[in-house]
Amino acid sequence: MHRLFRVLLALALAWALPLAFASAEEKGLTVFAAASMKNALDDVDAAYTAKTDVKITASYAASSVLARQIDQGAPADIFLSADTDWMDYAARQRVIKTDTRTNLLGNSIVLIAPKDSSVGKVTIAPGFDLAKLAGQGRIATGDVNSVPVGKYAKAALESLGAWQAAAPKLAMAESVRAALTLVARGEAVLGIVYSTDAKVEPEVKVVGTFPADSHPPIVYPVAATTSAAPGADNYLAFLHSQAAKTIFEKYGFTFLVRPSS
Missing domain, CATH: 3.40.190.10 (Periplasmic binding protein-like II)
Structure with missing residues (x-):
């Protein structure tokens, strides 16, 4: 048993x-x-x-x-x-x-600035001079060689004819949230991030939206x-x-x- x-x-x-x-x-x-x-x-x-x-x-x-x-x-x-x-x-x-x-x-990509920036609303279209808008400051986005938001940003800037002048001013971050933080802290005068990121960060404002046809679908x-x-x-x-x-x-x-x- x-x-x-x-x-x-x-x-x-x-x-x-x-x-x-x-x-x-x-x-x-x-x-x-x-x-x-x-x-x-x-x-x-x-x-x-x-x-x-x-x-x-x-x-x-x-x-x-x-x-x-x-x-x-x-x-x-x-x-x-x-x-x-x-x-x-x-x-x-x-x-x-x-x-x-x-x-x-x-999603979509937008141009942002610190919330207290003097930069107002801009129209992003062919001929848009992002480098001039940034002045002596930096433009934050993801690494254009690997990070998706950076790749979308580069494609859009190339499509609009703004890439060559803007490229030397880019501060390429390891992720879109890192780029968002650079702008929120005022360490970059402008940034290219997703609209959803801008929506959740109170320290930045959207100053322009990139046309959907200027980059591959997100x-x-x-x-x-x-x-x-x-x-x-x-x-x-x-x-x-x-x-x-x-x-x-x-x-x-x-x-x-x-x-x-």
Whole structure:
């Protein structure tokens, strides 16, 4: 009898332990997201946790940094990029599940100045002289070679004929939020950031908006990573929900998908 009891106990533990580990995995997810998403995604994650009791740990940085970290084995379940190039990179490196990839959000880029700046509203159009507007000061944006906002900024300035004169004045930051901070602190007289970033920083003002046709469409794709925990699919579904749409739109993002519920 005692031997039978020990056998039954061993079998019960063998079944219970995997279930316990699976439950633990489902109680937490790690999301790697573009820096510009922080305020909105923090609210989305809070709403998801309130609904499901699943804790979301978010890591924010430039999409270029995050994509490389995932490629090097960083433990992320979800990747949210501020452009399609870095999601394409992740796909080429086979670190995302391509069948989960969707284009979730849109955005725009704006020209900002410190809130007490004497620079008023400007019209950004072909022939726009950004270098003259900056005077002896610096123009903050992301690194134009890697950070999505910097790449969009360079494309827009080239399209408008303002790149050559403005390029020497650029203060290229490691992320859009770093560029935003330079302007907010008055360390740069102007900055090129997403409209959503300008909206959440009270120390800056928008002085102009770049025409949508002056740069490639600003698209935020999302996908689960190849090492994602089982609960990642439920989180992705929530990102596509009406509840998430309401939060993202409150912060100024454009929702690019039909809400799932």
